[in-house]
Amino acid sequence: MNDQSGIDSEKPNGLHVAFIMDGNGRWAKARRRPRPFGHQAGAKRTREVVEACPDLGVKYVTLYAFSTENWKRSRAEITALMALFRYTIRKTARDLHAEGARVRFIGDRAPLDKKLIKLMNELEELTRDNDRVHVTVALNYGGRDEILRATRKMAEAVKAGELEPAEISEDTMHDYLDTAGLPDPDLVVRTSGESRTSNFLTWQTAYAEFEFTDTLWPDFGKEQFAEALDKFGLRERRYGGV
Numbered sequence: 607m608n609d610q611s612g613i614d615s616e617k618p619n620g621l622h623v624a625f626i627m628d629g630n631g632r633w634a635k636a637r638r639r640p641r642p643f644g645h646q647a648g649a650k651r652t653r654e655v656v657e658a659c660p661d662l663g664v665k666y667v668t669l670y671a672f673s674t675e676n677w678k679r680s681r682a683e684i685t686a687l688m689a690l691f692r693y694t695i696r697k698t699a700r701d702l703h704a705e706g707a708r709v710r711f712i713g714d715r716a717p718l719d720k721k722l723i724k725l726m727n728e729l730e731e732l733t734r735d736n737d738r739v740h741v742t743v744a745l746n747y748g749g750r751d752e753i754l755r756a757t758r759k760m761a762e763a764v765k766a767g768e769l770e771p772a773e774i775s776e777d778t779m780h781d782y783l784d785t786a787g788l789p790d791p792d793l794v795v796r797t798s799g800e801s802r803t804s805n806f807l808t809w810q811t812a813y814a815e816f817e818f819t820d821t822l823w824p825d826f827g828k829e830q831f832a833e834a835l836d837k838f839g840l841r842e843r844r845y846g847g848v
């Protein structure tokens with residue numbers, strides 16, 4: 607519940623905002639440039655949004671970078687996106703660590719290329735003790751796929767005699783999902799005018815607020831982020847305090 611200062615008194619751990627970063631392709635098209643140009647511009651905005659989190663009272667930020675459905679895109683676009691993920695991780699790892707970001711990746715890593723998996727593992731390891739802002743990147747992620755993988759793991763545990771079917775609860779599910787240990791999102795923002803959830807955090811968004819904005823992701827920055835929080839009364843107003 608919000609008190610009069612706008613500080614969410616029941617959220618001592620800070621807000622969780624999840625982003626469906628949509629519209630990179632249309633942004634590039636409007637400039638008569640190839641789609642990867644839009645993804646590059648989008649990656650810069652991703653950096654800006656992550657950097658803005660502590661100032662806006664956001665402790666957890668989750669970013670939908672690549673879905674299980676995105677493999678249907680052209681081979682050229684997939685190759686460009688994977689190269690962009692490798693480049694972005696290499697380029698930002700040290701700064702993210704210095705800023706106190708703990709980075710996690712969710713989704714099925716198995717089909718990703720080995721160099722990318724290595725960079726993901728290294729970044730998780732480098733930042734594992736950080737706690738200023740928790741950045742979760744969904745890469746080859748699908749909500750249904752995550753629930754299926756969790757269900758298979760639970761079935762294996764039952765088979766091994768480690769889990770009682772009658773004891774499976776929402777908490778058990780939480781522990782078996784890729785997002786184990788993370789609070790559910792308070793707000794999901796989707797850019798570019800589409801009002802679908804597209805298989806994003808299917809279990810975790812049962813009680814989330816949703817904001818669908820027409821702004822394309824490469825045009826979305828700190829100002830739009832603050833506006834989205836204000837709209838839902840979620841912004842922690844610290845008036846320069848700690």
Ligand code: FPP
Nearest residue numbers: 627628629630631632648649652671691694
């Ligand atoms: C959706 O726009 C965007 C993506 C599928 C890629 C998102 C990735 C980034 C913004 C790079 C972020 C990098 C990291 C490491 C997190 P779209 O291509 O669907 O746009 P369209 O709907 O206009 O075609």
